[in-house]
Amino acid sequence: MENDFDIYVINLDKDTNRLEKINNNLDNYIRIPGIYGQQEDFIKNNDIFYLSRYVCPKSTIGCCMSHRLATKTFLETSTKEYALILEDDAEPCFENYMEKINESIQNAPSDWDIIKLDYLPKYNIFDKTTYTKIPSLLLTAYIINKKSAEKILKNKIIYYPDIQINFMGLNIYNNPEIIFEQTWDEENHSNNRIQSVYNIFGYESWNFKAIRIFEKEYTFGDLFLFILILIFILLLKINNGFFINSNKIEKIELQ
Template sequence: MLTLVISLPTSTRRQEKISVRLQAAEIAFVMLMGVDGRELSASEIKSFAPSRFMARFRRPILAAEIGCTLSHKLALETFLASEESTALILEDDAVVPANLRQAIASLLVHLPGDWGLLKVGGIGGVRGRLLLETAVGKIVRTHATTVCAHAYVVSRQGASQLLRNILPIRFPYDIYLRDTHVHGAKAFEVVPTLVAQEDLAGSRIDQGRIENPSSSEMRSMLAYFAWKLGYEIRRRPHVLKIMGLSAAVAPSRITRHS
Protein backbone atom coordinates (compact mmCIF):
# COMPACT_ATOMS: atom_id res chain seq x y z
CA MET A 1 0.00 0.00 0.00
CA LEU A 2 1.31 3.40 -1.00
CA THR A 3 0.99 6.07 1.69
CA LEU A 4 0.95 9.71 0.61
CA VAL A 5 0.96 12.65 3.02
CA ILE A 6 -0.29 15.92 1.55
CA SER A 7 1.51 18.97 2.93
CA LEU A 8 2.79 22.40 1.93
CA PRO A 9 6.45 23.45 1.88
CA THR A 10 5.87 25.91 4.72
CA SER A 11 4.17 23.37 7.01
CA THR A 12 7.39 21.97 8.43
CA ARG A 13 6.09 21.54 11.97
CA ARG A 14 3.15 19.46 10.77
CA GLN A 15 5.48 17.39 8.60
CA GLU A 16 7.68 16.64 11.60
CA LYS A 17 4.74 15.57 13.77
CA ILE A 18 3.09 13.25 11.27
CA SER A 19 6.48 11.77 10.30
CA VAL A 20 7.03 10.72 13.91
CA ARG A 21 3.54 9.22 14.10
CA LEU A 22 3.91 7.25 10.87
CA GLN A 23 7.32 5.96 11.86
CA ALA A 24 5.84 4.77 15.17
CA ALA A 25 3.10 3.01 13.18
CA GLU A 26 5.78 1.43 10.94
CA ILE A 27 4.24 2.94 7.81
CA ALA A 28 6.55 3.96 4.99
CA PHE A 29 5.30 7.13 3.31
CA VAL A 30 5.94 9.82 0.73
CA MET A 31 5.57 13.48 1.68
CA LEU A 32 3.74 15.04 -1.25
CA MET A 33 3.94 18.81 -1.67
CA GLY A 34 0.44 20.00 -2.50
CA VAL A 35 -0.96 23.12 -4.14
CA ASP A 36 -1.05 26.35 -2.14
CA GLY A 37 -4.22 28.14 -3.20
CA ARG A 38 -2.67 31.50 -2.30
CA GLU A 39 -0.18 31.08 -5.12
CA LEU A 40 -2.77 30.45 -7.83
CA SER A 41 -3.33 33.25 -10.33
CA ALA A 42 -6.79 34.61 -11.08
CA SER A 43 -6.75 32.87 -14.47
CA GLU A 44 -5.76 29.54 -12.88
CA ILE A 45 -8.55 29.81 -10.32
CA LYS A 46 -11.03 30.59 -13.08
CA SER A 47 -9.89 27.59 -15.10
CA PHE A 48 -10.26 25.19 -12.16
CA ALA A 49 -13.42 26.74 -10.69
CA PRO A 50 -15.21 28.67 -13.47
CA SER A 51 -18.18 29.43 -11.22
CA ARG A 52 -16.69 30.22 -7.84
CA PHE A 53 -20.07 30.79 -6.20
CA MET A 54 -21.30 27.68 -4.37
CA ALA A 55 -25.09 27.69 -4.21
CA ARG A 56 -25.11 24.97 -1.56
CA PHE A 57 -23.05 27.15 0.84
CA ARG A 58 -24.21 30.55 -0.48
CA ARG A 59 -20.63 31.86 -0.71
CA PRO A 60 -17.65 31.77 -3.09
CA ILE A 61 -15.27 28.85 -2.84
CA LEU A 62 -12.00 29.84 -1.16
CA ALA A 63 -8.64 29.79 -2.90
CA ALA A 64 -7.45 27.48 -0.11
CA GLU A 65 -10.33 25.08 -0.83
CA ILE A 66 -9.37 25.04 -4.50
CA GLY A 67 -5.77 24.32 -3.52
CA CYS A 68 -6.96 21.47 -1.28
CA THR A 69 -8.86 19.82 -4.15
CA LEU A 70 -5.90 20.19 -6.50
CA SER A 71 -3.63 18.66 -3.86
CA HIS A 72 -5.84 15.59 -3.54
CA LYS A 73 -6.06 15.41 -7.32
CA LEU A 74 -2.26 15.30 -7.41
CA ALA A 75 -2.23 12.56 -4.77
CA LEU A 76 -4.69 10.42 -6.73
CA GLU A 77 -2.69 10.89 -9.93
CA THR A 78 0.55 10.05 -8.11
CA PHE A 79 -1.01 6.84 -6.85
CA LEU A 80 -2.24 5.81 -10.30
CA ALA A 81 1.24 6.45 -11.72
CA SER A 82 2.64 3.93 -9.23
CA GLU A 83 2.34 0.15 -9.35
CA GLU A 84 0.52 -0.14 -6.02
CA SER A 85 -3.02 -1.52 -5.85
CA THR A 86 -4.14 0.64 -2.92
CA ALA A 87 -3.18 3.98 -1.42
CA LEU A 88 -3.64 5.59 1.96
CA ILE A 89 -3.99 9.35 1.51
CA LEU A 90 -3.41 11.54 4.55
CA GLU A 91 -3.32 15.25 5.22
CA ASP A 92 -0.46 16.47 7.39
CA ASP A 93 -2.68 17.19 10.41
CA ALA A 94 -3.88 13.59 10.69
CA VAL A 95 -3.37 11.93 14.09
CA VAL A 96 -2.27 8.42 13.14
CA PRO A 97 -2.66 5.59 15.70
CA ALA A 98 0.17 3.11 16.13
CA ASN A 99 -1.97 0.20 14.85
CA LEU A 100 -3.25 1.89 11.68
CA ARG A 101 -1.43 -0.35 9.19
CA GLN A 102 -2.75 -3.54 10.77
CA ALA A 103 -6.24 -2.07 11.19
CA ILE A 104 -6.51 -1.09 7.52
CA ALA A 105 -5.23 -4.50 6.40
CA SER A 106 -7.87 -6.24 8.52
CA LEU A 107 -10.62 -4.06 7.04
CA LEU A 108 -9.63 -4.41 3.39
CA VAL A 109 -9.98 -8.20 3.40
CA HIS A 110 -13.71 -7.81 4.11
CA LEU A 111 -14.44 -5.37 1.26
CA PRO A 112 -15.90 -6.57 -2.05
CA GLY A 113 -13.66 -6.72 -5.10
CA ASP A 114 -15.17 -3.58 -6.63
CA TRP A 115 -14.68 -1.30 -3.60
CA GLY A 116 -13.37 2.17 -4.39
CA LEU A 117 -13.11 4.24 -1.21
CA LEU A 118 -12.63 3.44 2.48
CA LYS A 119 -12.86 6.42 4.82
CA VAL A 120 -10.77 5.84 7.96
CA GLY A 121 -11.01 9.39 9.27
CA GLY A 122 -13.88 11.85 9.39
CA ILE A 123 -16.21 14.01 11.44
CA GLY A 124 -19.97 13.55 11.70
CA GLY A 125 -22.46 10.73 11.30
CA VAL A 126 -22.13 7.88 8.81
CA ARG A 127 -25.14 7.05 6.65
CA GLY A 128 -25.58 3.70 4.98
CA ARG A 129 -25.88 -0.05 5.48
CA LEU A 130 -23.90 -2.07 8.01
CA LEU A 131 -21.74 -4.58 6.15
CA LEU A 132 -19.87 -6.22 9.01
CA GLU A 133 -18.75 -5.72 12.60
CA THR A 134 -15.03 -6.40 13.05
CA ALA A 135 -12.58 -6.15 15.93
CA VAL A 136 -11.44 -2.82 14.46
CA GLY A 137 -14.92 -1.36 14.04
CA LYS A 138 -18.11 -1.48 12.00
CA ILE A 139 -17.73 -1.43 8.23
CA VAL A 140 -20.55 0.61 6.71
CA ARG A 141 -21.43 0.69 3.01
CA THR A 142 -22.15 4.39 2.80
CA HIS A 143 -23.90 6.66 0.34
CA ALA A 144 -22.70 9.74 2.24
CA THR A 145 -19.40 9.64 4.10
CA THR A 146 -18.40 11.85 6.99
CA VAL A 147 -16.84 15.22 6.21
CA CYS A 148 -13.11 16.01 6.26
CA ALA A 149 -10.61 14.37 3.90
CA HIS A 150 -7.62 13.86 6.19
CA ALA A 151 -7.54 10.05 5.97
CA TYR A 152 -8.91 7.63 3.37
CA VAL A 153 -7.86 4.56 1.39
CA VAL A 154 -8.55 4.16 -2.33
CA SER A 155 -8.29 1.35 -4.84
CA ARG A 156 -7.11 2.04 -8.38
CA GLN A 157 -10.71 1.90 -9.58
CA GLY A 158 -11.78 4.30 -6.84
CA ALA A 159 -9.02 6.78 -7.63
CA SER A 160 -9.99 6.76 -11.30
CA GLN A 161 -13.63 7.40 -10.42
CA LEU A 162 -12.72 10.25 -8.05
CA LEU A 163 -10.64 11.90 -10.77
CA ARG A 164 -13.35 11.58 -13.39
CA ASN A 165 -15.56 14.37 -11.98
CA ILE A 166 -13.14 16.26 -9.74
CA LEU A 167 -12.97 19.18 -12.23
CA PRO A 168 -14.41 21.72 -12.54
CA ILE A 169 -14.31 22.35 -8.79
CA ARG A 170 -17.83 23.05 -7.53
CA PHE A 171 -17.44 22.62 -3.77
CA PRO A 172 -14.76 21.70 -1.17
CA TYR A 173 -13.02 18.36 -1.67
CA ASP A 174 -14.34 16.71 1.49
CA ILE A 175 -17.89 17.42 0.31
CA TYR A 176 -17.04 15.98 -3.10
CA LEU A 177 -15.68 12.89 -1.33
CA ARG A 178 -18.85 12.64 0.77
CA ASP A 179 -21.27 12.85 -2.17
CA THR A 180 -20.85 9.37 -3.63
CA HIS A 181 -23.57 9.99 -6.22
CA VAL A 182 -21.31 12.63 -7.77
CA HIS A 183 -18.08 10.62 -8.12
CA GLY A 184 -19.54 7.11 -8.23
CA ALA A 185 -16.85 5.29 -6.23
CA LYS A 186 -18.19 2.43 -4.11
CA ALA A 187 -17.64 3.85 -0.64
CA PHE A 188 -17.23 2.32 2.80
CA GLU A 189 -16.41 3.82 6.19
CA VAL A 190 -15.22 2.40 9.48
CA VAL A 191 -17.11 3.34 12.66
CA PRO A 192 -15.73 4.56 14.99
CA THR A 193 -13.18 6.51 13.00
CA LEU A 194 -9.54 5.39 13.18
CA VAL A 195 -7.67 8.61 12.35
CA ALA A 196 -8.41 11.84 14.19
CA GLN A 197 -7.50 15.34 13.09
CA GLU A 198 -5.68 17.98 15.07
CA ASP A 199 -7.40 21.14 16.25
CA LEU A 200 -8.58 23.07 13.21
CA ALA A 201 -8.53 26.46 14.95
CA GLY A 202 -5.41 27.44 13.03
CA SER A 203 -6.58 26.07 9.70
CA ARG A 204 -6.49 28.58 6.85
CA ILE A 205 -9.60 27.00 5.33
CA ASP A 206 -11.49 27.08 8.61
CA GLN A 207 -10.53 30.69 9.20
CA GLY A 208 -11.57 31.61 5.66
CA ARG A 209 -14.98 30.05 6.19
CA ILE A 210 -15.47 32.13 9.33
CA GLU A 211 -14.52 35.27 7.45
CA ASN A 212 -16.84 34.40 4.53
CA PRO A 213 -20.19 33.39 6.05
CA SER A 214 -23.16 32.30 3.97
CA SER A 215 -25.04 35.11 2.26
CA SER A 216 -28.60 35.83 3.38
CA GLU A 217 -29.51 37.74 0.21
CA MET A 218 -32.69 36.62 -1.55
CA ARG A 219 -30.79 35.76 -4.74
CA SER A 220 -28.47 33.46 -2.77
CA MET A 221 -31.40 31.81 -1.02
CA LEU A 222 -33.19 31.16 -4.31
CA ALA A 223 -29.99 29.71 -5.79
CA TYR A 224 -29.70 27.43 -2.76
CA PHE A 225 -33.26 26.11 -3.07
CA ALA A 226 -32.76 25.47 -6.78
CA TRP A 227 -29.53 23.62 -6.02
CA LYS A 228 -31.17 21.62 -3.24
CA LEU A 229 -33.97 20.45 -5.52
CA GLY A 230 -31.53 19.28 -8.19
CA TYR A 231 -29.32 17.67 -5.57
CA GLU A 232 -32.13 15.56 -4.14
CA ILE A 233 -33.39 14.57 -7.60
CA ARG A 234 -29.93 13.16 -8.38
CA ARG A 235 -29.15 11.73 -4.93
CA ARG A 236 -32.30 9.86 -3.98
CA PRO A 237 -32.30 7.42 -6.96
CA HIS A 238 -28.62 6.70 -6.24
CA VAL A 239 -29.39 5.90 -2.60
CA LEU A 240 -32.37 3.78 -3.61
CA LYS A 241 -30.29 1.81 -6.10
CA ILE A 242 -27.42 0.92 -3.80
CA MET A 243 -29.08 0.95 -0.36
CA GLY A 244 -32.72 0.08 -0.82
CA LEU A 245 -35.98 1.82 -0.01
CA SER A 246 -35.46 2.19 3.76
CA ALA A 247 -32.20 4.08 3.29
CA ALA A 248 -33.67 6.29 0.58
CA VAL A 249 -36.61 7.21 2.83
CA ALA A 250 -34.52 7.64 5.99
CA PRO A 251 -31.02 8.43 4.70
CA SER A 252 -29.60 9.38 8.10
CA ARG A 253 -29.97 5.84 9.50
CA ILE A 254 -27.43 3.04 9.48
CA THR A 255 -29.46 -0.01 8.53
CA ARG A 256 -28.51 -3.59 9.24
CA HIS A 257 -27.02 -5.82 6.58
CA SER A 258 -29.62 -8.15 5.13
Protein backbone atom coordinates (compact mmCIF):
# COMPACT_ATOMS: atom_id res chain seq x y z
CA MET A 1 0.00 0.00 0.00
CA GLU A 2 1.41 3.36 -1.06
CA ASN A 3 1.45 6.09 1.53
CA ASP A 4 -0.12 9.51 1.02
CA PHE A 5 2.99 11.19 2.40
CA ASP A 6 6.71 11.54 1.78
CA ILE A 7 9.17 11.28 4.67
CA TYR A 8 11.85 13.93 5.23
CA VAL A 9 14.64 13.47 7.78
CA ILE A 10 16.67 16.48 8.91
CA ASN A 11 20.28 15.43 9.51
CA LEU A 12 23.52 17.40 9.92
CA ASP A 13 26.48 16.16 7.90
CA LYS A 14 28.47 15.64 11.09
CA ASP A 15 25.82 13.44 12.74
CA THR A 16 26.53 10.20 10.86
CA ASN A 17 25.71 8.06 13.91
CA ARG A 18 22.18 9.45 14.00
CA LEU A 19 21.72 8.71 10.32
CA GLU A 20 22.73 5.09 10.95
CA LYS A 21 19.96 4.77 13.55
CA ILE A 22 17.48 6.32 11.14
CA ASN A 23 18.49 3.79 8.49
CA ASN A 24 17.73 1.00 10.96
CA ASN A 25 14.20 2.34 11.51
CA LEU A 26 13.13 3.90 8.22
CA ASP A 27 13.01 3.08 4.52
CA ASN A 28 12.36 5.33 1.55
CA TYR A 29 12.97 8.70 3.16
CA ILE A 30 14.44 11.91 1.79
CA ARG A 31 17.42 13.27 3.72
CA ILE A 32 17.41 17.03 4.31
CA PRO A 33 20.98 18.26 4.96
CA GLY A 34 20.69 20.17 8.24
CA ILE A 35 22.10 23.68 8.48
CA TYR A 36 24.79 23.96 11.15
CA GLY A 37 24.15 27.43 12.50
CA GLN A 38 27.54 27.91 14.17
CA GLN A 39 29.21 27.94 10.76
CA GLU A 40 26.72 30.21 9.00
CA ASP A 41 26.40 33.97 8.59
CA PHE A 42 22.72 34.90 8.75
CA ILE A 43 23.11 38.70 8.73
CA LYS A 44 21.90 39.18 5.15
CA ASN A 45 19.30 36.41 5.14
CA ASN A 46 15.90 38.00 4.49
CA ASP A 47 14.06 34.88 5.64
CA ILE A 48 15.08 35.79 9.20
CA PHE A 49 13.54 38.60 11.25
CA TYR A 50 16.11 41.41 11.45
CA LEU A 51 16.60 41.44 15.24
CA SER A 52 16.80 37.63 15.39
CA ARG A 53 19.84 37.69 13.10
CA TYR A 54 21.78 39.30 15.96
CA VAL A 55 20.28 37.97 19.22
CA CYS A 56 18.90 34.51 18.42
CA PRO A 57 21.38 31.64 19.09
CA LYS A 58 22.97 30.56 15.82
CA SER A 59 22.16 26.89 16.35
CA THR A 60 18.49 27.86 16.83
CA ILE A 61 18.48 29.75 13.54
CA GLY A 62 20.15 26.75 11.89
CA CYS A 63 17.41 24.50 13.28
CA CYS A 64 14.73 26.85 11.92
CA MET A 65 16.41 26.99 8.51
CA SER A 66 16.62 23.18 8.41
CA HIS A 67 12.90 22.75 9.11
CA ARG A 68 12.19 25.48 6.58
CA LEU A 69 14.28 23.65 3.97
CA ALA A 70 12.35 20.43 4.61
CA THR A 71 9.05 22.29 4.21
CA LYS A 72 10.21 24.03 1.04
CA THR A 73 11.52 20.78 -0.48
CA PHE A 74 8.17 19.10 0.16
CA LEU A 75 6.20 21.99 -1.33
CA GLU A 76 8.35 22.30 -4.45
CA THR A 77 9.16 18.68 -5.28
CA SER A 78 6.57 16.30 -3.82
CA THR A 79 3.54 15.00 -5.65
CA LYS A 80 2.06 13.85 -2.32
CA GLU A 81 -0.43 15.92 -0.38
CA TYR A 82 1.25 15.31 2.99
CA ALA A 83 4.74 15.14 4.45
CA LEU A 84 6.15 13.55 7.58
CA ILE A 85 9.09 15.64 8.82
CA LEU A 86 11.45 14.03 11.32
CA GLU A 87 14.46 15.22 13.23
CA ASP A 88 17.23 12.63 13.14
CA ASP A 89 16.93 11.81 16.84
CA ALA A 90 13.33 10.62 16.41
CA GLU A 91 12.65 6.99 17.25
CA PRO A 92 9.37 5.20 16.49
CA CYS A 93 7.39 3.96 19.48
CA PHE A 94 5.60 1.24 17.51
CA GLU A 95 6.70 -1.34 14.98
CA ASN A 96 3.64 -0.54 12.88
CA TYR A 97 4.33 3.20 12.99
CA MET A 98 3.52 3.67 9.28
CA GLU A 99 0.05 2.31 9.89
CA LYS A 100 -0.28 4.60 12.93
CA ILE A 101 0.70 7.63 10.83
CA ASN A 102 -1.90 6.84 8.18
CA GLU A 103 -4.53 6.49 10.91
CA SER A 104 -3.47 9.86 12.36
CA ILE A 105 -4.11 11.55 9.02
CA GLN A 106 -7.40 9.74 8.36
CA ASN A 107 -8.85 10.43 11.83
CA ALA A 108 -7.61 14.00 12.29
CA PRO A 109 -10.05 16.94 12.38
CA SER A 110 -10.75 18.17 8.85
CA ASP A 111 -9.20 21.63 9.46
CA TRP A 112 -5.76 20.39 10.53
CA ASP A 113 -2.60 22.13 9.34
CA ILE A 114 -0.09 20.21 11.45
CA ILE A 115 -0.36 16.94 13.37
CA LYS A 116 2.37 16.57 15.98
CA LEU A 117 3.45 12.99 16.64
CA ASP A 118 5.66 13.92 19.61
CA TYR A 119 5.12 16.80 21.99
CA LEU A 120 5.62 18.21 25.46
CA PRO A 121 3.82 18.25 27.82
CA LYS A 122 2.40 14.78 27.22
CA TYR A 123 -1.27 15.76 27.06
CA ASN A 124 -2.30 12.20 26.17
CA ILE A 125 -1.50 10.66 29.57
CA PHE A 126 -5.16 10.23 30.49
CA ASP A 127 -6.81 10.31 27.06
CA LYS A 128 -5.28 8.50 24.09
CA THR A 129 -8.24 8.98 21.75
CA THR A 130 -8.64 12.76 21.46
CA TYR A 131 -6.72 15.19 19.25
CA THR A 132 -5.79 18.12 21.49
CA LYS A 133 -5.21 21.65 20.24
CA ILE A 134 -3.29 22.87 23.30
CA PRO A 135 0.04 24.60 22.48
CA SER A 136 3.00 22.26 22.93
CA LEU A 137 6.74 22.05 22.38
CA LEU A 138 8.98 19.80 20.22
CA LEU A 139 9.07 19.23 16.48
CA THR A 140 10.63 15.78 16.65
CA ALA A 141 8.01 14.37 14.29
CA TYR A 142 5.07 16.08 12.63
CA ILE A 143 2.83 15.90 9.57
CA ILE A 144 2.12 18.90 7.36
CA ASN A 145 0.06 19.40 4.22
CA LYS A 146 0.61 21.64 1.19
CA LYS A 147 -1.64 24.37 2.58
CA SER A 148 0.21 24.59 5.91
CA ALA A 149 3.60 24.44 4.15
CA GLU A 150 2.68 27.58 2.21
CA LYS A 151 1.60 29.34 5.40
CA ILE A 152 4.83 28.42 7.23
CA LEU A 153 7.06 29.73 4.44
CA LYS A 154 5.29 33.10 4.48
CA ASN A 155 6.57 33.73 8.02
CA LYS A 156 10.03 35.05 8.80
CA ILE A 157 12.17 33.10 11.25
CA ILE A 158 12.09 34.64 14.72
CA TYR A 159 12.94 32.02 17.36
CA TYR A 160 12.78 28.29 18.15
CA PRO A 161 10.52 26.70 15.51
CA ASP A 162 8.48 24.68 18.02
CA ILE A 163 7.71 27.91 19.91
CA GLN A 164 7.15 30.21 16.93
CA ILE A 165 4.89 27.75 15.11
CA ASN A 166 2.26 28.24 17.83
CA PHE A 167 1.92 31.88 16.74
CA MET A 168 1.47 31.39 12.97
CA GLY A 169 -2.31 31.03 12.98
CA LEU A 170 -2.08 27.32 12.16
CA ASN A 171 -4.47 24.61 13.31
CA ILE A 172 -2.00 22.41 15.20
CA TYR A 173 -3.22 19.17 16.73
CA ASN A 174 -1.37 16.87 19.10
CA ASN A 175 -1.92 13.29 17.99
CA PRO A 176 -3.75 11.12 20.56
CA GLU A 177 -0.78 8.74 20.60
CA ILE A 178 2.91 9.60 20.78
CA ILE A 179 4.21 7.81 17.67
CA PHE A 180 7.81 9.04 17.78
CA GLU A 181 9.96 10.11 20.71
CA GLN A 182 13.08 12.22 20.83
CA THR A 183 16.21 10.43 22.03
CA TRP A 184 17.66 12.16 25.10
CA ASP A 185 21.10 10.79 25.90
CA GLU A 186 24.78 11.74 25.79
CA GLU A 187 25.20 10.29 22.30
CA ASN A 188 22.44 12.54 20.97
CA HIS A 189 23.62 15.86 22.35
CA SER A 190 21.54 18.72 20.97
CA ASN A 191 23.32 21.59 19.23
CA ASN A 192 20.80 23.87 20.92
CA ARG A 193 22.04 22.97 24.41
CA ILE A 194 25.12 23.95 26.38
CA GLN A 195 25.90 22.99 29.95
CA SER A 196 25.07 25.93 32.19
CA VAL A 197 26.90 26.31 35.50
CA TYR A 198 23.93 28.34 36.72
CA ASN A 199 21.40 25.54 36.24
CA ILE A 200 20.92 25.25 40.00
CA PHE A 201 18.01 22.79 39.80
CA GLY A 202 19.58 20.55 37.17
CA TYR A 203 16.68 20.82 34.72
CA GLU A 204 17.92 19.63 31.31
CA SER A 205 15.56 22.03 29.51
CA TRP A 206 17.30 24.96 31.21
CA ASN A 207 20.48 24.13 29.28
CA PHE A 208 18.86 25.16 26.01
CA LYS A 209 20.32 28.31 24.50
CA ALA A 210 18.06 31.31 24.98
CA ILE A 211 19.82 34.39 23.62
CA ARG A 212 23.01 35.59 21.94
CA ILE A 213 24.66 38.84 23.07
CA PHE A 214 27.83 39.97 21.30
CA GLU A 215 28.31 36.41 19.99
CA LYS A 216 28.12 35.00 23.54
CA GLU A 217 25.25 32.56 24.01
CA TYR A 218 23.29 32.24 27.26
CA THR A 219 20.93 29.49 28.39
CA PHE A 220 17.49 29.68 29.99
CA GLY A 221 19.23 28.77 33.25
CA ASP A 222 21.47 31.82 32.87
CA LEU A 223 18.44 34.03 32.24
CA PHE A 224 16.65 32.61 35.28
CA LEU A 225 19.62 33.47 37.51
CA PHE A 226 19.83 36.96 35.97
CA ILE A 227 16.13 37.56 36.69
CA LEU A 228 16.57 36.37 40.30
CA ILE A 229 19.49 38.76 40.79
CA LEU A 230 17.49 41.60 39.22
CA ILE A 231 14.53 40.92 41.51
CA PHE A 232 16.87 40.80 44.53
CA ILE A 233 18.40 44.18 43.58
CA LEU A 234 14.95 45.74 43.09
CA LEU A 235 13.79 44.41 46.47
CA LEU A 236 16.88 45.88 48.10
CA LYS A 237 16.21 49.25 46.50
CA ILE A 238 12.56 49.18 47.58
CA ASN A 239 13.59 48.12 51.07
CA ASN A 240 16.23 50.85 51.34
CA GLY A 241 13.76 53.44 50.09
CA PHE A 242 11.28 52.36 52.75
CA PHE A 243 13.85 52.80 55.56
CA ILE A 244 14.99 56.18 54.18
CA ASN A 245 11.40 57.46 54.12
CA SER A 246 10.79 56.05 57.61
CA ASN A 247 13.83 57.90 58.97
CA LYS A 248 12.66 61.17 57.38
CA ILE A 249 9.24 60.79 58.98
CA GLU A 250 10.84 60.12 62.40
CA LYS A 251 13.00 63.24 62.09
CA ILE A 252 10.01 65.40 61.16
CA GLU A 253 8.06 64.07 64.13
CA LEU A 254 10.96 64.79 66.49
CA GLN A 255 11.15 68.41 65.28
